[in-house]
Amino acid sequence: MKKIFILAALLVSLASFAQNPAPGGAQTKTIALMGGTVHIGNGQVIPNGVVLFSNGIITNVVDGTTVRLDLTNVETISVAGKHVYPGIISPASTVGLQEVGAVRATVDKQETGILNPNVRALIAYNTDSEIIPTIRNNGVLFSQAMPQGGTVSGSSSVMMSDGWNWEDAVLKKDDGIWLNWPNYLAREFSLEDFSTVVRKNERRTQAIEALRTTFTEAKAYAALTNPMPMNLKLESMKGLFTGKQNLYVRADYGKDIIEAVTFAKSLAIPNVVIVGGEEANRVVGFLKENNVPVILSALHRLPNREDEDVDLPYRMPGILHKAGILVALSYADEWWRTRNLPFLAGTAAGFGITDKEEALKLVTSNTAKILGIDKLVGTLEKGKHATLFVSAGDALDMRTNVVEHAFVQGRKVNLDDRHKRLYKQYKDKYEQK
Structure with a gap:
């Protein structure tokens, strides 16, 4: 009893x-x-x-x-x-890959090792995450599940915010390979005085040479008609050389951005995307000349250099947009704040992008073009997926964005x-x- x-x-x-x-x-x-x-x-x-x-x-x-x-x-x-x-798109996201950062069992965003192009974020995506319903309530109906860790992290996939499992939720599988470009400068945080020390990365040259060897082998492998035996690591990179996949490069310093893009172009990789881009304003001409889009990290922060204008992160989308560079916004590592993504576009609208509809593109059509899903979503046009939401007010303003209806491929979302x-x-x- x-x-x-x-x-x-x-x-x-x-x-x-x-x-x-x-x-x-x-x-x-x-x-x-x-x-x-x-x-x-x-x-x-x-x-x-x-x-x-x-x-x-x-x-x-x-x-x-x-x-x-x-x-x-x-x-x-x-x-x-x-x-x-149209449904807002969150690129460079770990939503669905981690739940509570301090609880290791709920974090599945990276694998051990340095070169892991064969790792797929897709199969780790958890549709039962309690974070997913919170982002839907601000109109974020897509997220790009990206892997992290190592130098070559693996492949990302674009996911819908509604589905029983990852097979139901996926919109585009393995859309690109993620590369952490070895930084020219390394930042180290000191627990003694809570300061950040910046010094030259001494192991950078060695890391870049290892990357060149891997990518050169991958290019040669991609040229083979029926390679035997199959190499899973190199097989996963074949799409980079045909244009089927993007190469997403995490790089912030201007020097790193230039070197990373030059590296990719030397290997005839057609689609390169810079992610982070904290100093993208310093290499605007180079990015425009090479037709390289940029996915910026969170704007709601202070600049990393003491001599920079305090509002530079807010103005960055406007600087790139005016230069003719395709730009999108993300929250990158701050997955718990992904629900606030539309408000980053609202901030950009007040700091350099004067037209609110142009700011909306930063989280809709621009992102769709960069991720290669613009034929399916990103705008409300005939023939595209009915993934959209209704707000009581301006979706880019946190004071008025109250989502009352949301649909994912026509399915009404609770x-x-x-x-x-x-x-x-x-x-x-x-x-x-």
Whole structure:
């Protein structure tokens, strides 16, 4: 009897912990979002728009004041006074790969070793992560799961924020290989006085030579028609030389950016993307000349050099944008803050990018182009996936972005999350007093 009581108490206690909502069911009926301000994602805005989608695909986006549609057997949702946006895309993310940084068992973002091109972040992606519902509630409906660690970390994949498992959630598999370029300068943090010491990286030359050997072997391997025996490490890099995969290079210093891009070009790798780019403003001409896009890290920080303007990180997207460089925004290592990604674009809109719709591109269409998914998502256009959300206000403003509806490939997403449950729990508690 005592054992039965203990078991019952345990079941009750487990039931008190709410679970993430189940993924949305497949779209069964055509849906029309009526009367909202539609932000296409390419700079165009339709003040009184209608977005029609069926079987997970957008079938029409029109101006409701001039075009009349046959809405027979269509589920209509009035979004008058609200705003409709394409799903926001979070590149260079570890959402789904780590849950609690201090709990090792919940972190699966890297493998041991230095050269791991065959490692796939895809199969480590956890669709049950409690972080995923929180990012959906600010309109972030895609994330690029990236590997970390070593010099060559592995391959990333673009994931949707709704799915039972990684097979359901994946939008694009193995979109690129990640390379940590050996820094010219190494930063070391001192626990004694909490200062950062910057010194020359003495092992840099040796590391670059090892990289050159690996990539040269990979290029030769890629030229073989039917290599036997198969080399899994080199096999995973074949797409770099055909343009099927991007080479994502983490580099911040101007010297490192130039050397990394020159290295890739010498090996005839067509698609190179700089990630981080803290000193990208110092090599703008080089990036433009080589047509290299940049995924910037978090803007809400101080500059790393004492002699730089305090608002330089805020102005960086505008500097690159005005130079004609394709630029996107990310939170990189700060996975827990990914939900705030749209507000980085809002910051950029106040510091150099004067047009809010151009700022929106930094987290939608620009990112889609860089990741090679722009034919599927990134804008609200006919034929693209119906992955979009409705906000009560400006999605780039944290004061007004209140997501009321979200759809992933036409599936209506439940917008419950742990933040909302905790808010309600303690709101109810203290309102009773």
